[in-house]
Amino acid sequence: MPDLIETMEDGVAVLTLNRPERLNALSSEMLSALRDSLPRLASDNAVGAIVITGAGRGFTAGGDVKSMPNRVAQTFEQRLESYRAMHVIPQLMRTLPKVIIGMINGPTAGAGLGLALACDLRIAGRSARFTTAFANVGYSGDFGGSWLLTRLVGTAKARELYFLADVIDAEQASALGIVNRVVDDASLHDETMALARRIAAGPRVALGYMKRNLHAAETEPFNVVLEMEGIHQARCGQTDDHREAVAAFAEKRKPQFKGR
Numbered sequence: 001m002p003d004l005i006e007t008m009e010d011g012v013a014v015l016t017l018n019r020p021e022r023l024n025a026l027s028s029e030m031l032s033a034l035r036d037s038l039p040r041l042a043s044d045n046a047v048g049a050i051v052i053t054g055a056g057r058g059f060t061a062g063g064d065v066k067s068m069p070n071r072v073a074q075t076f077e078q079r080l081e082s083y084r085a086m087h088v089i090p091q092l093m094r095t096l097p098k099v100i101i102g103m104i105n106g107p108t109a110g111a112g113l114g115l116a117l118a119c120d121l122r123i124a125g126r127s128a129r130f131t132t133a134f135a136n137v138g139y140s141g142d143f144g145g146s147w148l149l150t151r152l153v154g155t156a157k158a159r160e161l162y163f164l165a166d167v168i169d170a171e172q173a174s175a176l177g178i179v180n181r182v183v184d185d186a187s188l189h190d191e192t193m194a195l196a197r198r199i200a201a202g203p204r205v206a207l208g209y210m211k212r213n214l215h216a217a218e219t220e221p222f223n224v225v226l227e228m229e230g231i232h233q234a235r236c237g238q239t240d241d242h243r244e245a246v247a248a249f250a251e252k253r254k255p256q257f258k259g260r
Contacts, residue, residue, distance in 0.1 A: 015050065035089055209233075
């Protein structure tokens with residue numbers, strides 16, 4: 001079986017990290033498949049939303065600790081290039097014009113936490129657990145986690161979670177704003193897919209520009225975001241979906257969006 005499984009359901013692409021025997025620790029095959037899949041799905045008109053989840057009892061343990069001794073022979077430059085290649089993935093996730101939902105079905109650690117944080121929304125089962133983990137293996141952190149976590153929970157809490165590498169449960173993660181919703185494990189798949197289908201059935205062009213606005217809001221000055229909003233709003237006003245929404249409002253019915 002491949003390390004990443006891709007399926008489609010009602011306009012939702014589901015990417016399943018598939019190394020359950022290793023708690024879906026990230027492999028080179030898995031990372032390469034993510035780098036290939038994400039831009040392809042971003043340009044696929046049949047895809048309205050993307051869900052990322054893990055096979056078996058966990059989301060992902062992050063880096064494969066058992067393979068770490070094999071990296072000792074690499075030079076600094078080789079290691080740096082491998083991280084640059086890996087870091088294409090969170091950059092893609094943040095910037096591609098499709099909403100990405102993390103279906104967090106169990107333990108999530110290290111780079112796996114960064115992968116979860118790079119999703120636009122996160123739905124966690126009650127058994128989900130979260131940890132930065134890097135301090136436990138003498139690493140400083142990767143996959144954009146320090147940037148993403150700081151913006152979600154604030155600088156003081158992000159420092160605490162990185163320095164101490166404590167494990168927090170789903171309810172704590174929800175209280176901190178790391179996850180959007182916590183649901184029973186048995187209903188995690190159905191709840192996540194219902195949300196994904198709702199997004200996939202929405203005005204896809206507008207949602208893509210909405211994501212760009214929100215991404216810019218984290219880093220750009222107010223005047224820059226205002227200009228972006230104006231440009232994007234003008235573009236959305238030319239879409240069939242906008243015209244359909246206006247007609248549906250006047251006719252007191254639910255709009256039927258086509259994603260164009």
